[in-house]
Structure formats: C-alpha cells, structure tokens
Amino acid sequence: MGDTLFGKIIRREIPADIVYEDDDVLAFRDINPQAPVHVLFIPKHAVATLNDLSADHAALISKLFLAATRWAKQQGFAEDGYRLVMNCNKHGGQTVFHIHLHLLAGRQMHWPPG
Numbered sequence: 001m002g003d004t005l006f007g008k009i010i011r012r013e014i015p016a017d018i019v020y021e022d023d024d025v026l027a028f029r030d031i032n033p034q035a036p037v038h039v040l041f042i043p044k045h046a047v048a049t050l051n052d053l054s055a056d057h058a059a060l061i062s063k064l065f066l067a068a069t070r071w072a073k074q075q076g077f078a079e080d081g082y083r084l085v086m087n088c089n090k091h092g093g094q095t096v097f098h099i100h101l102h103l104l105a106g107r108q109m110h111w112p113p114g
C-alpha cells in the first residue's frame with residue numbers, strides 16, 4: 001500500500017465509511033459525494049494511475065468492477081442504473097494517486113456529467 005490517503009484508509013489510520021471489503025478490494029463512501037450514492041472502490045494493492053497498469057493487473061481491475069457491480073445489486077439500485085468512472089491524472093480529474101473506481105447512483109445521470 002502506498003502512503004496516499006487511500007493507503008492510510010486501507011491501514012485504518014484514517015476513518016472511512018466502509019461499505020464493502022474483501023481480500024483485494026475496499027469500498028467506502030466519498031466524503032464529497034456527487035450523487036446520492038457515491039462510493040469509491042479501491043484495490044488494496046496500490047497502483048498510482050491507469051497509465052501504470054499492465055496485463056499483470058487484469059485480474060485486479062476485474063475484481064474492482066465485479067465488486068462494484070455486486071454491491072450495486074445488493075443495494076437494490078442495479079436495475080435503475082448507476083455509473084462507474086475511473087479518472088487518470090490531473091486533467092482527467094484524479095486527485096488521489098491510487099487508482100479507484102467511482103460508483104455513482106441514486107439519481108438520473110446525464111452526459112456530460114453534472
């Protein structure tokens with residue numbers, strides 16, 4: 001785990017509203033939600049950006065998406081729909097350099113986002 005904000009959350013050095021955890025993935029509510037439901041799914045193995053991914057990370061990325069979709073189904077909003085987003089670097093909106101998947105739900109999503 002890196003020494004980012006997310007690494008500290010994984011190590012329980014910083015509190016978070018954790019909603020999901022397994023051996024590889026941790027998910028918690030975003031402190032600045034952009035929708036009624038805004039949860040971040042992060043790998044417990046730190047990778048700084050999407051640009052740092054390799055074929056060796058395929059299973060890790062799959063686990064993030066599978067955890068998010070499983071959680072959406074368990075929470076009962078999968079049928080209505082939700083958005084999954086990953087940002088990369090400054091111009092892509094990434095502010096914590098530990099890859100993470102945003103799950104947004106609970107309202108009608110529009111494109112462009114907003």
